[in-house]
Amino acid sequence: MSSAQSEDFPGSATGTVLEVRDLSVEYLLERGTVLAVDQVSFDLAAGEFIGIVGESGCGKSTLLFAIAQLLAPPAEVTDGSVIFKGRNMVGLTDKELTAVRWKDLSVVMQSAMNALNPVKSIGAQFADAMRAHGVASKAEIADRSAEVLRMVGIDPVHLKSYPHQLSGGMRQRSMIAMAMLFTPDLVIMDEPTSALDVVAQRSLMVQIKELQEELGFAIIFVTHDMSLVSHFSDRLMVMYGGVVAEFGATRRVFDTPLHPYSAGLLEAFPSIRGPRVPLTGIPGSPPNLASIPPGCRFAPRCPKVMARCEVEPPELYEVNGTLVRCFLHAGEERGHE
Amino acid sequence: MSEPAARRAPGQPRRAAVQSMPADAALPADAQAPADGAADAQAPADAAASGTAPLLRAEGLTRHFKIGNALSRRTLHAVDDLTLAIGEHEIVALAGESGSGKSTVARLLAKLYKPTGGEIYFQGRPLSAVRGRRDVLRYRGDVPMVFQDPFASFNPVFRVSHGIMRCLKLHRPELSAHQRREEAERVFTAVGLTPAAEVLERFPHELSGGQRQRVGFAQALALRPKLILADEPVSMLDVSIRIGLLNLMADLRDTQGVSILYITHDIASARYVADRLIIMYAGHIAETGPSEEVLSRPRHPYTQLLLSAVPDPRAPLAVGAETDRGEPPKVIDPAPGCRFRWRCPLAIDECHRVTPPLRELLPEHSAACHVARADAETQAFR
Numbered sequence: 001m002s003s004a005q006s007e008d009f010p011g012s013a014t015g016t017v018l019e020v021r022d023l024s025v026e027y028l029l030e031r032g033t034v035l036a037v038d039q040v041s042f043d044l045a046a047g048e049f050i051g052i053v054g055e056s057g058c059g060k061s062t063l064l065f066a067i068a069q070l071l072a073p074p075a076e077v078t079d080g081s082v083i084f085k086g087r088n089m090v091g092l093t094d095k096e097l098t099a100v101r102w103k104d105l106s107v108v109m110q111s112a113m114n115a116l117n118p119v120k121s122i123g124a125q126f127a128d129a130m131r132a133h134g135v136a137s138k139a140e141i142a143d144r145s146a147e148v149l150r151m152v153g154i155d156p157v158h159l160k161s162y163p164h165q166l167s168g169g170m171r172q173r174s175m176i177a178m179a180m181l182f183t184p185d186l187v188i189m190d191e192p193t194s195a196l197d198v199v200a201q202r203s204l205m206v207q208i209k210e211l212q213e214e215l216g217f218a219i220i221f222v223t224h225d226m227s228l229v230s231h232f233s234d235r236l237m238v239m240y241g242g243v244v245a246e247f248g249a250t251r252r253v254f255d256t257p258l259h260p261y262s263a264g265l266l267e268a269f270p271s272i273r274g275p276r277v278p279l280t281g282i283p284g285s286p287p288n289l290a291s292i293p294p295g296c297r298f299a300p301r302c303p304k305v306m307a308r309c310e311v312e313p314p315e316l317y318e319v320n321g322t323l324v325r326c327f328l329h330a331g332e333e334r335g336h337e
Numbered sequence: 338m339s340e341p342a343a344r345r346a347p348g349q350p351r352r353a354a355v356q357s358m359p360a361d362a363a364l365p366a367d368a369q370a371p372a373d374g375a376a377d378a379q380a381p382a383d384a385a386a387s388g389t390a391p392l393l394r395a396e397g398l399t400r401h402f403k404i405g406n407a408l409s410r411r412t413l414h415a416v417d418d419l420t421l422a423i424g425e426h427e428i429v430a431l432a433g434e435s436g437s438g439k440s441t442v443a444r445l446l447a448k449l450y451k452p453t454g455g456e457i458y459f460q461g462r463p464l465s466a467v468r469g470r471r472d473v474l475r476y477r478g479d480v481p482m483v484f485q486d487p488f489a490s491f492n493p494v495f496r497v498s499h500g501i502m503r504c505l506k507l508h509r510p511e512l513s514a515h516q517r518r519e520e521a522e523r524v525f526t527a528v529g530l531t532p533a534a535e536v537l538e539r540f541p542h543e544l545s546g547g548q549r550q551r552v553g554f555a556q557a558l559a560l561r562p563k564l565i566l567a568d569e570p571v572s573m574l575d576v577s578i579r580i581g582l583l584n585l586m587a588d589l590r591d592t593q594g595v596s597i598l599y600i601t602h603d604i605a606s607a608r609y610v611a612d613r614l615i616i617m618y619a620g621h622i623a624e625t626g627p628s629e630e631v632l633s634r635p636r637h638p639y640t641q642l643l644l645s646a647v648p649d650p651r652a653p654l655a656v657g658a659e660t661d662r663g664e665p666p667k668v669i670d671p672a673p674g675c676r677f678r679w680r681c682p683l684a685i686d687e688c689h690r691v692t693p694p695l696r697e698l699l700p701e702h703s704a705a706c707h708v709a710r711a712d713a714e715t716q717a718f719r
Contacts, residue, residue: 055575056546168435197434197602202646224575230650254650268577270609272632272647279609281580285545 017185017218018044018067023080025059025066028073034289036062036075038242046185049212049219051229051250053265054239057286060222061190063239067220068107068188069097085185102129106179108172110191115175116163122149122174123159129181148177152207169200176208180215189221193228205232226265230254238262241287241297248322258324260304296326304328390461391422392563392596393446393480397455400441404669414668415441417620418455420695423564423596428586430599430611430628432643438620438668439600443568446598447482448473460563478508481557485569487549491541498537501525501556508560524555527593528585547578554585564596565589571606583610604643608632616640619666619676622695626702636704636711638681675707683708 025037037059044050054060065071067082069089082089085104089097101107109115117125126145135141146156152173163171172192179187189208193201209232212219221229229236229250236250238259246259257263264282284301287293296302299309308327316323317330400416416438423429433439444450446457448464457464459476467476484490491500498521505517512520525533528551541549550570557565567586571579587610589595601607607614607628614628616639624637635641666676675681675688687707697703698711 055577198604198646198648199434199642202648205648225648226576227648227650230648265577266650268580270580270583270605271651272605272608272644272649274651276609276629278584279580280584282577283581285547285578 015046016043017046017048017085018220019081019083020044020067021081021083023063023066023082024078025062025071025075026078027075029290032290035292036242036289037066039080040239040244041080042237042244042247044186044218044220047212047216047218048235049209049221049233050235050237051226051233052220052222052237052239053224053226053229054245055224055286057289058239059242059289060224060239064107064188064190064220064222068101068105070107098132102179102184103133103182104184105186105188106182106184108175108179108187108189108192111195116171118163121160121162122166126159126178126181129178133182144181148180149174151180151211152177167200168196169204172196172200172204173207176204176211180211183215184217186218186220189219191223192221194223194225201228205229208232225269226254227269238265241292242289243297243325244316244323245298245326246322246324247316248324252320252322258319258322258329259298259326260302260328261298264301264303392425392427392460394422394458395442395446395455396420396458398442398445398452398457399454400438400445400450401453411669414620414671416445417668419617419620419622421615421622421625423598425563425596426590426594427613428590428597428599428611429613429615430601430607431615431617432601432604432607433617433623434602434643436619436668437617439617440568441620442617443482443566443598443600447480447566448476474508478560479563481560481562481565483550483553483557483565483567483570486573487546487553488573490553491549493541496538496540497544497552501537501552501559504556505559520559521555524558525552527558527589528552528555529581530555545578546574547581550574550582551585554582554589558589558593558595562595564598566598566600568600569602570599572601572603579606580609586610604632605647605649616643619668619671621676621692621705622703623677623706624702624704625695626699630699630702634699634702636698636702636709637677637706638683638708639677640704642680675705677706 020043021041023037023040024035027034027036040063042050052060052063062071062075065075066077067089069082069092071077077090080090084100089100092100116122120128123145126148127141130141130144135144145159149156149159154170154173154177158166158170158174166174172195176192193204196204205228208219221233223229226236233250235248236253237244238246238253238261240261246253246257246262253262254266257266261282267279268281270279282301287297287300293299293310295308295310295312296314299305302309306327314325314327314330316325319329398416398419398421402413402415403410404413405411419442421429431439431442441450445452448467459467459480464476467473491497501521501524502517505512505520509517509520521537522533525531525536530536530548530551536544536548544552553570554565570586571582574582583606586597586599590597599607599611611628613626614631615625616623616631616637618639623639624631624635631640632644635644666679668676673692674690675684675693678684678688681688685708691707693705693707695703695705698709
């Protein structure tokens with residue numbers, strides 16, 4: 001089910017689906033501007049799974065919304081580009097965006113209860129999305145709707161169900177089914193599992209991964225719970241205060257976190273196995289993005305802070321393929337910048 | 338509420354209730370109230386296990402909700418025949434998935450719901466005997482609640498001092514305005530909100546989620562409680578600040594001598610902070626015991642499923658739970674039998690006919706499962 005655009009785009013099957021370059025988003029408020037996302041760049045390969053983690057207010061959801069061009073005033077992309085399948089999404093008109101959304105790129109929101117229309121059956125909402133993209137045949141709509149529901153393990157009889165008749169896990173899975181209607185190249189997920197309990201959460205993650213392997217779409221998955229994506233994402237981006245703190249292969253970030261913030265996040269949740277050790281979490285609170293400190297944004301909370309950190313913002317250094325924004329690794333940098 | 342009168346007998350001796358009052362108790366008269374609890378001193382199993390009489394005890398606790406209309410009258414069994422005990426200076430975690438009835442238990446214990454059956458004893462005194470404004474107020478002060486959502490549980494137009502001052506005025510009328518202020522500063526300092534005088538004057542929106550949840554604990558603490566009912570107190574918070582709240586709960590147990598019922602679906606945090614663990618499934622207790630013991634030797638297949646579903650980056654990906662869709666059961670007019678049987682790979686005939694009772698398989702460690710054995714033979718997941 002590839003769209004017309006993917007054919008003009010060379011190498012879309014194996015190449016890069018998404019190129020984010022120096023993307024900055026500001027909230028233009030009366031009392032000044034808040035720089036929520038500051039110069040974020042990354043590439044997403046076809047079929048790749050990137051996890052983005054960080055605390056509330058670190059800009060991870062704003063980054064997602066900027067990629068999907070869902071930002072509403074006062075938020076605004078002030079710099080950079082989002083090249084999706086060879087086209088810059090920044091500056092597309094609503095009409096042009098409508099053609100891309102659902103077909104090539106779909107978004108699964110955090111709370112399925114709020115994202116689904118409570119007074120329409122699941123099937124009617126699926127049909128809406130399909131009609132909006134020019135599928136007129138009733139039979140085709142019914143077939144495809146049943147097919148995507150089956151894909152996520154829900155009996156198609158639930159096409160007649162209303163959202164309140166489904167459990168939280170089923171609602172979230174039907175949202176994912178809806179995102180699959182046109183077999184997009186990129187699915188953006190904003191904490192889709194945060195309202196679920198562990199068993200349902202685990203089941204959903206496994207299902208997302210299976211669907212991805214089967215259909216080959218790329219995923220950007222935002223969560224505040226780092227452990228959730230540990231076994232599923234290919235690469236992991238740790239965001240802090242609107243910037244990338246660390247970005248590298250998931251396994252490597254977990255095994256050898258380079259940034260003190262990533263290390264702190266890893267230490268912040270208790271383990272279910274092994275010895276019961278006292279943990280400290282990360283003391284302090286995230287920076288106020290309306291008045292960004294001159295040095296490293298993590299410096300006030302950092303256990304390894306140096307004099308230099310407070311005056312000069314660190315760059316992203318590349319250490320063994322992992323990007324890290326910390327002076328501790330300034331000497332080790334190889335090959336980047 | 339006719340049944341409790343008959344079930345009132347197994348209370349603890351009245352002396353225990355008096356002993357557990359702090360020396361400087363504000364209303365000593367109330368301590369003498371539980372006269373009818375002294376009828377019989379038959380100690381429940383959990384109390385014998387922990388060595389002391391429990392602070393709070395629930396026996397056969399049941400809560401049903403009527404649903405549907407006149408044409409289809411049905412009953413939702415939110416909590417069924419639940420027996421539990423919470424000792425002094427103890428954190429008990431009540432864990433289970435959404436819909437397992439854990440929040441209903443909290444509301445029953447907080448006297449927000451009346452039980453359909455069974456009885457709750459607080460310091461040996463049946464809760465059905467706690468009537469009248471003064472009595473109920475006293476109980477609410479002894480057993481306050483901390484809520485899940487720190488963004489919704491504060492009035493946004495008042496400074497945070499407003500709520501705590503009103504609590505103090507209502508529950509501890511003997512304090513002067515000056516003393517109230519001092520007490521508020523004391524509890525704010527105790528929960529790590531410093532400088533207390535300054536934080537008290539902030540508005541809720543000026544505080545982070547973690548700070549707001551600390552205000553929730555401070556408010557509870559100002560009442561000099563015996564038991565804090567904490568309903569998912571950290572689930573809305575960021576992972577990086579959750580641990581601070583968990584440490585605070587342990588600290589309150591150690592330094593302030595309160596007990597805490599920690600309701601959660603996060604079994605890893607329950608392990609971190611709780612002394613004992615109660616796993617609930619569909620209104621029943623599935624398994625209970627000391628937390629480390631239950632989690633290192635889970636006997637109930639549901640506990641095993643829960644454990645295998647916890648994401649643990651330090652361990653390789655566990656297999657086994659993948660086939661489970663995580664669908665909680667419907668507990669509307671349930672037929673007899675184990676409520677986990679539809680998801681259980683070990684289900685036998687008996688599970689479809691007989692509701693399994695809670696059996697003590699290992700010392701202090703019980704599970705409600707026909708198949709579970711004391712030895713480790715039965716592993717359903719993982």
